[in-house]
Amino acid sequence: MRTLVRGGMVVSVDPEVGDLPRGDVLIEDGRIAAVGATVDAAGAEVVDATGKIVMPGFVDTHRHTWQTAFRGIGADWTFDQYRVAVHGTLKPHYRPEDVYLGNLLGRIEALSSGVTTMLDWFHCSDRPENADAAIQALREAPGRSVFCYGAIGPDITPEITRVRAQLSDDGMALGLRGPQLSTMDDTAADVALARELGLRVSVHVHGATGWPSGRRPVAGMRDRGLLDDRTTFVHANGLSDDQVAMLADAGCSVSISPDVELKMGLGWPETGRMLAAGIHPSLSIDDCPSVGGDMFSTMRTAFSVQRGLVTGGGLTARDVLGFATVEGARACGLDARTGSITVGKDADLVLLDAEDPSIFPVGNPVGSIVAAGHPGLVDSVFVAGKAVKRGGRLLGVDLPALRARLLESRERIAAAAGIPIGGSWVPEAR
Numbered sequence: 001m002r003t004l005v006r007g008g009m010v011v012s013v014d015p016e017v018g019d020l021p022r023g024d025v026l027i028e029d030g031r032i033a034a035v036g037a038t039v040d041a042a043g044a045e046v047v048d049a050t051g052k053i054v055m056p057g058f059v060d061t062h063r064h065t066w067q068t069a070f071r072g073i074g075a076d077w078t079f080d081q082y083r084v085a086v087h088g089t090l091k092p093h094y095r096p097e098d099v100y101l102g103n104l105l106g107r108i109e110a111l112s113s114g115v116t117t118m119l120d121w122f123h124c125s126d127r128p129e130n131a132d133a134a135i136q137a138l139r140e141a142p143g144r145s146v147f148c149y150g151a152i153g154p155d156i157t158p159e160i161t162r163v164r165a166q167l168s169d170d171g172m173a174l175g176l177r178g179p180q181l182s183t184m185d186d187t188a189a190d191v192a193l194a195r196e197l198g199l200r201v202s203v204h205v206h207g208a209t210g211w212p213s214g215r216r217p218v219a220g221m222r223d224r225g226l227l228d229d230r231t232t233f234v235h236a237n238g239l240s241d242d243q244v245a246m247l248a249d250a251g252c253s254v255s256i257s258p259d260v261e262l263k264m265g266l267g268w269p270e271t272g273r274m275l276a277a278g279i280h281p282s283l284s285i286d287d288c289p290s291v292g293g294d295m296f297s298t299m300r301t302a303f304s305v306q307r308g309l310v311t312g313g314g315l316t317a318r319d320v321l322g323f324a325t326v327e328g329a330r331a332c333g334l335d336a337r338t339g340s341i342t343v344g345k346d347a348d349l350v351l352l353d354a355e356d357p358s359i360f361p362v363g364n365p366v367g368s369i370v371a372a373g374h375p376g377l378v379d380s381v382f383v384a385g386k387a388v389k390r391g392g393r394l395l396g397v398d399l400p401a402l403r404a405r406l407l408e409s410r411e412r413i414a415a416a417a418g419i420p421i422g423g424s425w426v427p428e429a430r
């Protein structure tokens, strides 16, 4: 099976390939077989990319997808209010069906805006059936997903082992409760389990006040030998300089969620401090009750904030596009498979409409993507060479039926939790 994506403006995010003002990408058996100004591929099916930007799919390294039914209601929440609302009030009422629908529609939304790879940071884990439902949804959504399991309980080993047996080596990660939400002993045990099972690790950390315990989470983990290059630290705002250096020394990755961090008061996104330490961060959405789910706005916030913090700029649009693609792939251990338009990688491609009035004319495609891009531009999405969106429409997805089911799920959870829908509910922080 051969497909030629022909005549687009190619933004490869691969320094060897560079940008091609007019280029062809040949897909063979789901992989990128050739990239060039002109690729000869007689007999291949042709996708006309004239007037389109052809770029690698985005990688979101941290999203709590199960919360999709409550999209938007937390726009005004602080971090403490979010914890009370989502974890304290809504989560106890989630059934497997609710998890399934949240994960499915959340994953589909991400895919529709060009997120071909997504790490689902799952912590609606009161019962094993919820995890099974989350995984089922990720399997049904036609994107590349990593199930990052934040299991809870006195001993998570049986449950993590059970789920590990169902997923591929690169399809699962362990979401740590972390030193700030449990104890360092628990954290050490969880990391040991991850290493034993060959799982990458993701953990939320924060250096400032307002977190339940532990002001030096990274130092504590370093002292126990728990840092390595298979670990991603989410947020990391306000970490002391020495702890940032520890992350760099150990080769850890960092996932920045700029919109949530700013809006919830976690602090300034640490893009610049991470870069100064030699860490190229990835980007993530975090939670959709609070912020939008697309990587365009996420890139723009990261870009604008960092440019604002450093007089004279420094950070470039190309840097930021790298964070949202290849650095995300690296953080998921998937950079040999995805994250750039490189021969041999899977064909995870996004075609943007470069003739849309909102970005036309496109003279600097990387600049247009980062400074002015939006989900409305996403014309086509391919995952491992398979078209999942064409001509602005998702393929093989019955959105009206899924929408109806998600609304039912939302009404039921809200009623059980005793919260209003349709207003601007702000819980009391406790």
Ligand SMILES: [Zn+2]
Residues within 6 Å of the ligand: 062, 064, 121, 204, 234, 286
């Ligand atoms: Zn998070």
